[in-house]
Structures are given as structure tokens and as C-alpha cells.
Amino acid sequence: MDRSQIHRVSVADQAASILRQRILNGELRPGTALQEVPLASSLGVSRNTMREAMRILSLEGLLKRSIHRGVAVSQLSLKDVKEIYHLRRMLEIPAVLSAKSRHEDVLPELRGALEGYERCVRARDWAQAVSFDLQFHSLLIRFHQNRRLENFYQTLIGELRMGMVLVDRRHDDPGALIPVHRKIYQLLSSGKLKDCAAVLSQHLDDSELRLSQVIGSSHPAKRTK
Amino acid sequence: MDRSQIHRVSVADQAASILRQRILNGELRPGTALQEVPLASSLGVSRNTMREAMRILSLEGLLKRSIHRGVAVSQLSLKDVKEIYHLRRMLEIPAVLSAKSRHEDVLPELRGALEGYERCVRARDWAQAVSFDLQFHSLLIRFHQNRRLENFYQTLIGELRMGMVLVDRRHDDPGALIPVHRKIYQLLSSGKLKDCAAVLSQHLDDSELRLSQVIGSSHPAKRTK
DNA sequence: CATCGTTGAATTGTTCAACACTTGACAAGT
DNA sequence: ACTTGTCAAGTGTTGAACAATTCAACGATG
Secondary structure (H helix, E strand, O other): OOOOOOOOOOHHHHHHHHHHHHHHHHOOOOOEEEEEHHHHHHOOOHHHHHHHHHHHHHHHEEEEEOOEEEEOOOOOHHHHHHHHHHHHHHHHHHHHHHOOHHHHOOHHHHOOOOOHHHHHHOOOHHHHHHHHHHHHHHHHHHHHOOHHHHHHHHHHHHHHHHHHHHHHHHHHHHHHHHHHHHHHHHHOOOOOHHHHHHHHHHHHHHHHHHHHHHHHHOOOOOOOO | OOOOOOOOOHHHHHHHHHHHHHHHHOOOOOOOOEOOHHHHHHHOOOEEEEEHHHHHHHHHOOOEOOOOOOEEEEEHHHHHHHHHHHHHHHHHHHHOOOOHHHHOOOOEEEEHHHHHHHHHHHHHHHHHHHHOOOHHHHHHHHHHHHHHHHHHHHHHHHHHHHHHHHHHHHHOOOHHHHHHHHHHHHHHOOOHHHHHHHHHHHHHHHHHHHHHHHHHHHHHOOOOO
16 A cells, blocks of 8 residues: 555656666767757657756766767776776675674575576676676675665766676676676675685676776777877 | 866856855755745856756755755754764775875875864864864875765765754864874874774764764754664 | 645746857868 | 868757646535
8 A cells, every 4th residue: 555655756867767777778888979959859858857867967977078068978997997996895895794694684685686697697688687797796785784885886886887888799708707696695695704705806806807908998098199 | 278277167066066165164054945946046047057056966965855845955864974974984994094105195285184274273263174174084085096986975074064064053172183183194194004093983983973962962853763 | 623625825847948158160261 | 281250059048937746724524
């Protein structure tokens, strides 16, 4: 009788969500310029509403605004990747180290994300697999029990995922991460937190390296005319 | 050509800055309801522009939006304070521990903030003193050399400062923090990072306790269970 | 007396159309 | 080649309108 939440969301928020989804899915690739009028009419909203939506996404880091020059889908630089992984290490490793038995409600969700990931890999649905992968890591942050931190981490992951759509195409071995995530989950659920942190740390190193290589070869050193 | 100094900011951003300043100065106290039309006309901007400004501040956490119910200056709860200080400990202590000699460019700035703080305390300018206090801690975050982290920390400090304007009034001993900050600076510049972290940790505990007491007595009708 | 619709004013959400300003490209002139 | 002028396209901003929602006051009904 008491529904969780009634459909009370502003149109601007919905427009932002749709746009966010398109960016995170790789439908809108980094660097793509977005014009207000065509986008607004394609979503069936007014230009002002679309501007509010774009304002939201630009504050999330997904869009980059240049005044009077329009907005474009943000493009991750190597420095960005380095920054984001620095933060991931700083946040995820203490998270698993602080995992206590009273946090057990997170374990089933971790298992769910793990299984979803494996299912997607078997189905060759890599975009969805990336989602489950990142969801798995987001759940680790829950151990901190800090809503602000979760939100911050979520925006980080959003930026990262935007760059990861580039990885999909040349992802030669998408299933290689399964045993790693399995191991993390297993060590975590059995309380071997130090070992878990070690595996996680290595996993993050590998992930950063792979993404950096793709980004680096994607848009190489700026041409100095 | 020096293009970096040209004053090219959108009106919406400027409106947001003005409003942010008023909130952080305590001119607009937590809980104050803000109506679009009066505010817009008082700043001499249109309603749409003011809406964009409010959107910015709500995403920064300074304003709280209830759909169709208006926006109000956010109010820190005890849980918020706990969250924010949890994050401050998580960010500031590793920051000083990772302080290396190559970060020496931060030290003069820390000294500047320290001296500004002492100057304000002597002049009984507590609002400005709080600014220098928080600036001192923001500078510590610089040791992480991570721009995203600095931005995140800055929004945290913004929320905190909003709650601290309540402290000003009953601040019985505003100069008590001088020796603590001095000590932190001294230990930091002499490389005694472990000791520095210990002092900083204690300082944060004290600060949280003081703020919690004020918040708790400010709106006590808060049953948490 | 209390509870439940109803009404209506006030405020926000959204749209629309217009204008000012900036930018980038192209053409003309030197 | 370099500068300058022009122009179209796009963003920034405004003001007015309408739709949707909230909230409080008001009765009506039991």
C-alpha cells in the first residue's frame, strides 16, 4: 500500500538521467558536441529544461561547458585516470579493511553483482558487464557507511565508465576478471581482510594500466602546430 | 596575450557565488526558505537564471530542494556532522602522513592561513577566522595532489561552514585553537608526520564534539533510533 | 468534535519567444 | 600572407505565460 516513492521527479532530472545513460552507455562518445535546441526537441522538452539538465551533468563531470562555445561530452585524460584510480585505492582498500561482521547485509548484494557480471560475460554483453563490475566496487564503498562518500564515489565511477566505453571495443579478454572478483568476494566473506585488500590493490593496478593504455593510444600527445 | 584574467563568467554562476557567500557568511541561516521571484529580482536577474544558480547550490549541498515545495538553506543534522568528520579524518590524516619534502610549496601557504587566523582572532573577527581555519585544513588536502579530491573536500567544508555560523555566537574561547594549529604546522614543517597526525586527529575530535554539541542543542527535537 | 472533500491563492515547474552577445568561418580588401 | 568586415549559428539571458502542485482555510457531513 505504501509505495517506496511516487513518480515525483522533475522533467529536468529525468532529462539528465536519460542523457547520463546515453553517455555511460557509450551512445554519446567523449568529445561529442551537444547542442541545446536539437537535444531539447529530440527529448521533447524545452530549451530551458534541457539547460538545467546539462547543468546537472556538467557539475557531475560528465559534460564540459565552454562559455558561448557549447557543451561536449567530457574526455578523460591520462591525468584524470591517474587521479581517479588514486582515489579508488584510497577509498576501496580502507573500505574492505573496515568490513565488519555487522556489515553482512552487503555481502548478498556483492554476490548479486558478481553473478550478474559473470552472466553478462557469458552473454558477451560487455556494456552491462562493465555496469556490474563497477557496481561491485561501489558496494565495497558501502562498508564506510557514509552517504556523502558513496555519492562522491559514484560520480568518480561515472567519469570512469565514460572512459571505459572505449575499452569495450578492444577488450580481448573480458572474462579474465571473473576469478579476481570471485577471490575478492571469497576473502571478504571469510574475513581475510588483509589478503583481500592485497588482491584488490593488484586488481586496481591492472585496471588502471589497461585503461591508461587505451586512453593513451586513443588520443595521443597533442599536436603542437 | 593574457586571456586567463578576463572576467567571463555567466550570470548564473555569479548569482550562485553571491548566494553561496551569503549562506557561508551566515547571512542566510540554515532552514531559511528562498523564493525564486523575490530573490531573482533582488539580484537583478531573471527567474530562469536564478533557478540555474539554485540548481548549482543544491548540487553542492548548500540548498535543499523539495519539488513544488521550494528550496531552503540546508540544515546540518548530527548525522551529517558525523559523516563529514569521518571524511575529514579519512582525508586529512593520510594527507599529512604523505607530506613529502617536494610539497614544500604548500608550507608558506599554510603559514599564511595560520597568521591570518591569528590576526582575525586578535581582531575578534570570528567569521573571517573560521574562513582561515578551514582554509588551513583545505591546504592540508593539497598534499594528496588530487584536484577532484580538493573539490570534494571543498564542498564538505562548505557544508560544515554553514553549520559553524551557529558556533560563532556562543564561541567562548575562540583563541584556543591557535596553539593547536601552530603545533600542527610546526610538526609538519619539521617532518614529524606521525606526531602531527596525532595532534590533528585530536583536534578533529575536539572540533566535532564542539560542533555536535551546538547542533544538538540547536534543534534537539531530533529523535534518532 | 472530528474527519473529510473542496476551494482558491501562492509558489514552483515548464514552455515559449524574443533579443543580446560571442564565436568561428568565410569573403574582401590591403 | 595578413588584416578586417560581415554573417550565420549557437549560447546566454530575459520576460511572460501556462500547468501542476502544495497548503491553508472553509464548510459539510457524520
